[in-house]
Amino acid sequence: MAGLLKTADTLSQDDAESWHIVAALVENKPGVLFRVTNLFRARSFNIESITVGSTEQVDLSRMTITTKTDERTLDQLVKQLRKLIDVVEVRVLDSSKTVYRELALIKMKAEEPTKRMQITTYASVFRANILDIDKNTIMVEITGTPDKIDAFKNLVSSFGIIHLARTGVSALPRGEY
Amino acid sequence: MIGSEALVRALEAEGVDFVFGLPGGANLPMYDALVDASLRHILVRHEQSAAHMADGYARIKRKAGVCFATSGPGATNLITGIATAYADSSPMIAVTGQVPLAMIGKDAFQETDIIGVANPCTKYAFQPRAAVEIPETVKKAFYIAESGRPGPVLIDIPKDVQQARENIQFPDLIKVRGYNPIIDADLSQLERAVETMIKAERPIIMAGGGVILSGAFSELQAMAELLMAPVVTTFKGKGSFPENHPLAMGPIGMHGHPEANKIIIEADCIIAVGARFSDRSVGRFDEFGKGMTIIHLDVDPAEIGKNKAVDIAVIGDVKASLRTAVKMLAKHKVVEKTKDDPWLKRRKELIDYYADTIKDYPRELTAKKALKKLREILPSDAIVTTEVGQCQMWASLHFDVISPGTFFSSTGLGTMGFGFPASIGAKAAKSQATVVDIAGDGSFNMTENSLAVSVLEKLPVIVFLMNNYMLGMVAQWQRTFYNRRYMGVHQNSCPDYVKLAEAYGAQGIRAESMNDLEGAIKKALKNDVATVIDIAIDPEEDVYPFVAPGTGLKDMITGA
Ligand SMILES: Cc1ncc(C[n+]2csc(CCOP(=O)(O)OP(=O)(O)O)c2C)c(N)n1
Numbered sequence: 001m002a003g004l005l006k007t008a009d010t011l012s013q014d015d016a017e018s019w020h021i022v023a024a025l026v027e028n029k030p031g032v033l034f035r036v037t038n039l040f041r042a043r044s045f046n047i048e049s050i051t052v053g054s055t056e057q058v059d060l061s062r063m064t065i066t067t068k069t070d071e072r073t074l075d076q077l078v079k080q081l082r083k084l085i086d087v088v089e090v091r092v093l094d095s096s097k098t099v100y101r102e103l104a105l106i107k108m109k110a111e112e113p114t115k116r117m118q119i120t121t122y123a124s125v126f127r128a129n130i131l132d133i134d135k136n137t138i139m140v141e142i143t144g145t146p147d148k149i150d151a152f153k154n155l156v157s158s159f160g161i162i163h164l165a166r167t168g169v170s171a172l173p174r175g176e177y
Numbered sequence: 178m179i180g181s182e183a184l185v186r187a188l189e190a191e192g193v194d195f196v197f198g199l200p201g202g203a204n205l206p207m208y209d210a211l212v213d214a215s216l217r218h219i220l221v222r223h224e225q226s227a228a229h230m231a232d233g234y235a236r237i238k239r240k241a242g243v244c245f246a247t248s249g250p251g252a253t254n255l256i257t258g259i260a261t262a263y264a265d266s267s268p269m270i271a272v273t274g275q276v277p278l279a280m281i282g283k284d285a286f287q288e289t290d291i292i293g294v295a296n297p298c299t300k301y302a303f304q305p306r307a308a309v310e311i312p313e314t315v316k317k318a319f320y321i322a323e324s325g326r327p328g329p330v331l332i333d334i335p336k337d338v339q340q341a342r343e344n345i346q347f348p349d350l351i352k353v354r355g356y357n358p359i360i361d362a363d364l365s366q367l368e369r370a371v372e373t374m375i376k377a378e379r380p381i382i383m384a385g386g387g388v389i390l391s392g393a394f395s396e397l398q399a400m401a402e403l404l405m406a407p408v409v410t411t412f413k414g415k416g417s418f419p420e421n422h423p424l425a426m427g428p429i430g431m432h433g434h435p436e437a438n439k440i441i442i443e444a445d446c447i448i449a450v451g452a453r454f455s456d457r458s459v460g461r462f463d464e465f466g467k468g469m470t471i472i473h474l475d476v477d478p479a480e481i482g483k484n485k486a487v488d489i490a491v492i493g494d495v496k497a498s499l500r501t502a503v504k505m506l507a508k509h510k511v512v513e514k515t516k517d518d519p520w521l522k523r524r525k526e527l528i529d530y531y532a533d534t535i536k537d538y539p540r541e542l543t544a545k546k547a548l549k550k551l552r553e554i555l556p557s558d559a560i561v562t563t564e565v566g567q568c569q570m571w572a573s574l575h576f577d578v579i580s581p582g583t584f585f586s587s588t589g590l591g592t593m594g595f596g597f598p599a600s601i602g603a604k605a606a607k608s609q610a611t612v613v614d615i616a617g618d619g620s621f622n623m624t625e626n627s628l629a630v631s632v633l634e635k636l637p638v639i640v641f642l643m644n645n646y647m648l649g650m651v652a653q654w655q656r657t658f659y660n661r662r663y664m665g666v667h668q669n670s671c672p673d674y675v676k677l678a679e680a681y682g683a684q685g686i687r688a689e690s691m692n693d694l695e696g697a698i699k700k701a702l703k704n705d706v707a708t709v710i711d712i713a714i715d716p717e718e719d720v721y722p723f724v725a726p727g728t729g730l731k732d733m734i735t736g737a
Pocket of ligand 1: 564565566567568569591592593616617618619620621643645647648649650651
């Protein structure tokens, strides 16, 4: 699946018009993720991230897919997803009526105490948590919209990022939406 | 009861009367269960042919055809046939044996992840992991394969699951919650569509394979006659409308009828019925239908806007949509068009023009004349299928289908070797019909061992072999686009098809003149054994007209 998922770098605000969140409820059984990702590959749908996890119903999983695409391709993506037998429901979520979050773990170089101080200050501004510190490195956990994570990443990149792990976006519609 | 018995029982409950297959280690329990079954097993000589037979059966019966194969190579041999059925939305149930559950993932002997392999070319693939799941799986498989936009479904059963003895129940009702095909016509859109059709000055109906799949022949004809709209078809839709009807214009596309390709670009409103705007039919997506109103009726919502943005989309089974449209049209009292209507005059004009301009290939026996002769002699309800290549395109151009639903071909995948086994499947589906495969020699070679099946199982068909001893269509492209630099197209007079037929106990007749051919067709019709008519076709005879790939219908080359 590595080849399928582009880096989250492209998930930025510059083309907000064409960034979409697609939420799907799928059967919670083996092979479903394969069917969905294989569909994206076969039809050359570019997706930015895909997350899948359990829901309030044991036999259903929720998949959140983010994609940067034009309306016509989005329409096809949704229709083709709906065609999959294991996909029970598909919605394109309006981001203004949706809560969506991503989590990232960032491990940075931080040998000098001044650097550590600075990272800690930045982290508190971004409401990020320090998860681990050792002699040379510091690991931060940050949760938020992809934009926020991008902003933090850009801010700390000069310290030297050793590893970065992003979960991809999870989303739920607000209120009655 | 054990799993394999449950499988066969469940198939019987679905009304299956034929299974096409070939056994092996991983499906032995299924074959043991077949011994006591009421359905008929047809032993093939290659699993690809089993899938094509099931497909041919399905296209005539309009019910899923069933094929069996063992795990590993047996299952992979089915894949070409499954992909062919998928491309043409043909309902099929492919049942494969699999290594025992505990061996899965261990790279066991003859283990292939057939679920993974089949995923892109099936509507769904099941792997029951307990014998008790089998009846429900079979019922779901038939429901999925036959409803909505039909297609193949795979059931892969591990050997230990086939053998497990359990208390197995047979459900009456099943539900697949992620699968809700839309059947009923969308009335609000249909209303808009009908109003638009009526207002059109130059309406044209483009009928696709969906009309045949849903059996909407009389509804289509009624709509055409109410609108007095000329009807073109896609190649898949060939025979959805009687080709001798005064409004018929034949197939459009790469090797469509010239008058059909011409008239559709002059229309102001295209009514596409159960058609998917494939590149082979419409040429360039950007050019096709430009400036025209396009109405699209289809059962599959994903086809709407896939290749071509449309103005009005009516989702639903096309038979239901057409039936309702006809009722609406009848109420609207369409203005009666007379013979002097400019649009209908234009239709006639184009037909006459091309009849005069396109010259026949200068030879006593040509593909065109051979097919016209075949049509003349064959009963109108004979079932005709084709192989792939020039033979197929000549059939599209020169063989008129009169009785709707009696023609089919591998149109989506273009699978050489499809026609012959599929014709045997069609014969199984309708034993009283004459069945003909319009073949090329290269294609016939791919599945010619099905002669054994045709002879032994007494499912006689006629192979109308347009023999140019060439991979003719490829040769034509090499002549046209590669400056006659031939590579890999010569069959060099091998084999001798009369001897080949005779070796299998079939009848082989060589035809080198129109006179020979007439005699051969009559002889084939009289005889109750499979017949190969080996027809000498000039290897230089091209198929025209031709819309080169990547060009639009307006760029059609007529060869005149
Ligand atoms: C399985 C498969 N392999 C290759 C092709 C490519 N192909 C298309 S037409 C053609 C030639 C077909 O030759 P033949 O069956 O003799 O028919 P003809 O064109 O001579 O009428 C080939 C090789 C194909 N369609 N299917």
